[in-house]
Amino acid sequence: MRRSLWLWQVILVVAIFAVWQVLTQPGLVPPFMWENPDRAAFFFGEPVKMFHAIWAWFTDGTIYRHLWVTLEETVLAFGIGSVLGLAFGLWLGLSPTASALLDPYITAMNAMPRVVLAPIFMVWFGLGIWSKVALGVTLVFFIVFFNVYQGVKEVSPVVLSNTVMLGANRRQLLRFVYLPSATSWVFSSLHTSVGMAFVGAVVGEYLGSASGVGYLIQQAEGAFDINTVFAGILVLTAFALVLDFAVSRVERRLLQWRPGRAETEQL
Amino acid sequence: MAAVSFEAVTCSFAARAGGSYTAVKDVTLAVGEGEFVSVVGPTGCGKSTLLNVAAGLLRPSSGAVRVFGEPLAGINRRAGYMFQSEALMPWRSALANVTAGLEFRGVSPGEARRRGEEWLERVGLAGFGDRYPHQLSGGMRKRVSLAQMLILDPQILLMDEPFSALDVQTRSLMENELLDLWSANRKSVVFITHDLEEAIALSDRVVVLSAGPATRPIGDFPIALPRPRDVAEIRLNPGFIALHDRIWHSMKEEVLKGYAQTRNRVAG
Numbered sequence: 001m002r003r004s005l006w007l008w009q010v011i012l013v014v015a016i017f018a019v020w021q022v023l024t025q026p027g028l029v030p031p032f033m034w035e036n037p038d039r040a041a042f043f044f045g046e047p048v049k050m051f052h053a054i055w056a057w058f059t060d061g062t063i064y065r066h067l068w069v070t071l072e073e074t075v076l077a078f079g080i081g082s083v084l085g086l087a088f089g090l091w092l093g094l095s096p097t098a099s100a101l102l103d104p105y106i107t108a109m110n111a112m113p114r115v116v117l118a119p120i121f122m123v124w125f126g127l128g129i130w131s132k133v134a135l136g137v138t139l140v141f142f143i144v145f146f147n148v149y150q151g152v153k154e155v156s157p158v159v160l161s162n163t164v165m166l167g168a169n170r171r172q173l174l175r176f177v178y179l180p181s182a183t184s185w186v187f188s189s190l191h192t193s194v195g196m197a198f199v200g201a202v203v204g205e206y207l208g209s210a211s212g213v214g215y216l217i218q219q220a221e222g223a224f225d226i227n228t229v230f231a232g233i234l235v236l237t238a239f240a241l242v243l244d245f246a247v248s249r250v251e252r253r254l255l256q257w258r259p260g261r262a263e264t265e266q267l
Numbered sequence: 268m269a270a271v272s273f274e275a276v277t278c279s280f281a282a283r284a285g286g287s288y289t290a291v292k293d294v295t296l297a298v299g300e301g302e303f304v305s306v307v308g309p310t311g312c313g314k315s316t317l318l319n320v321a322a323g324l325l326r327p328s329s330g331a332v333r334v335f336g337e338p339l340a341g342i343n344r345r346a347g348y349m350f351q352s353e354a355l356m357p358w359r360s361a362l363a364n365v366t367a368g369l370e371f372r373g374v375s376p377g378e379a380r381r382r383g384e385e386w387l388e389r390v391g392l393a394g395f396g397d398r399y400p401h402q403l404s405g406g407m408r409k410r411v412s413l414a415q416m417l418i419l420d421p422q423i424l425l426m427d428e429p430f431s432a433l434d435v436q437t438r439s440l441m442e443n444e445l446l447d448l449w450s451a452n453r454k455s456v457v458f459i460t461h462d463l464e465e466a467i468a469l470s471d472r473v474v475v476l477s478a479g480p481a482t483r484p485i486g487d488f489p490i491a492l493p494r495p496r497d498v499a500e501i502r503l504n505p506g507f508i509a510l511h512d513r514i515w516h517s518m519k520e521e522v523l524k525g526y527a528q529t530r531n532r533v534a535g
Contacts, residue, residue: 156353156354158350158352158353158354159353159354159355159356159357161322161324161348161350161354162348162350162354162355163356163367164324164342165322165324165342165346165347165348166367166368166371166415166416166419167344167368167371167372167419168367168371169371172371176356176367176370176371177356180356180358180359181358184358256399257357257358257359257360257399257400257401258357258401259401
């Protein structure tokens with residue numbers, strides 16, 4: 001069942017690219033939208049040429065440096081954003097005064113479209129990786145922050161009372177109850193926050209940089225090379241899938257204590 | 268000297284609709300050293316409130332609690348508390364849950380581990396130490412809770428309907444095990460339940476509470492049944508049946524009152 005599903009998924013993606021190729025290759029089918037037979041290829045690119053571009057990137061090795069830069073930015077943005085979000089989430093979750101005071105500002109900052117901060121970060125941190133990391137951090141921070149804040153508020157009062165009765169002092173409560181509970185919320189938002197770190201890195205590169213996959217896309221776009229733009233998008237998608245897979249692996253390791261859906265899955 | 272004594276304890280809470288709600292009123296009750304006392308009463312009568320006061324988790328609005336003669340301030344460090352609902356830390360394995368209290372007290376990890384495994388064995392969970400709570404059955408989780416409490420060797424055990432979520436068979440097994448553990452090392456027990464049979468089968472004394480609000484004790488019955496007991500067999504003892512009859516008679520009216528109140532609350 002699982003295998004045949006996988007087979008169908010492959011067939012589907014191959015079919016999509018085949019139809020795409022047929023509709024865009026100049027002269028293959030009579031033009032029905034535009035007068036000029038090259039127009040379709042100009043707007044939508046040709047899958048065969050995209051794969052040529054990707055092949056060239058990987059065979060001559062130019063892509064690795066860019067992938068590495070993007071990965072580095074993603075990981076840094078995720079790490080820094082998570083730690084900040086965790087710290088602030090715990091602080092505001094445990095201090096009603098601070099959370100009451102800061103509540104409107106947090107709502108406002110979360111509502112602000114943070115991509116517009118990119119130019120400011122360029123000015124502050126330059127065109128290197130740190131301006132992209134900063135953008136990713138602003139995206140990751142709020143996801144982690146809200147999850148941790150919620151997690152702290154929703155720690156079971158019975159578990160808390162029980163831990164108090166077992167003799168935990170305030171510091172031990174923080175370390176043995178609030179922190180593990182909050183971290184579990186960080187991990188449950190892992191997919192979203194890693195995805196956001198990635199978005200921050202790529203958008204940052206696209207808006208101004210000298211390396212990274214976003215930079216490659218931006219360069220190709222400047223030359224109206226639609227095939228290379230699509231090639232970059234495909235590489236990014238594949239990269240995001242690999243990242244997501246890695247996150248799932250880590251998640252399974254770290255959230256072992258959680259009642260897994262897999263265990264109760266109907267056969 | 269009494270292990271725990273309530274002296275005219277009253278607890279009022281601010282009601283959501285304004286005004287106040289008095290859960291327990293003027294409760295005076297003493298639990299002797301090594302005595303097993305069950306507190307029974309209709310649902311929603313403030314039994315847990317009383318236990319939280321004894322634990323120091325809740326400060327009474329008026330009145331006082333004394334523990335071995337000393338007035339209680341803050342958390343009751345001489346008491347262990349077993350909760351009605353799930354109280355284990357889900358991110359800790361069974362063993363790590365059992366040893367949590369030792370860890371808080373600064374016992375070395377090796378020593379804590381040794382004693383934790385010993386206790387797991389004593390509650391019939393040898394070899395289950397590395398399981399997480401969600402991987403254990405309801406009865407096993409209760410055993411972990413029991414070990415978690417008893418490893419600290421508290422002088423007073425506060426138990427809030429600890430077995431009410433278990434099926435009948437598991438429940439009588441657990442009750443017998445509790446009696447075994449208790450008789451090996453007699454501690455003072457305050458056992459809250461709504462099940463009169465359970466109360467009589469386990470206890471030295473049964474205290475009956477009135478229906479809420481403003482719950483107070485309305486009956487105090489010594490249970491002079493022979494020990495050691497088997498909770499399933501003791502129910503057939505003629506003395507048990509007579510006691511059950513007497514206590515039930517005194518409770519009946521309150522249970523009906525409590526039931527009527529719950530029904531009105533639901534209807535309104």
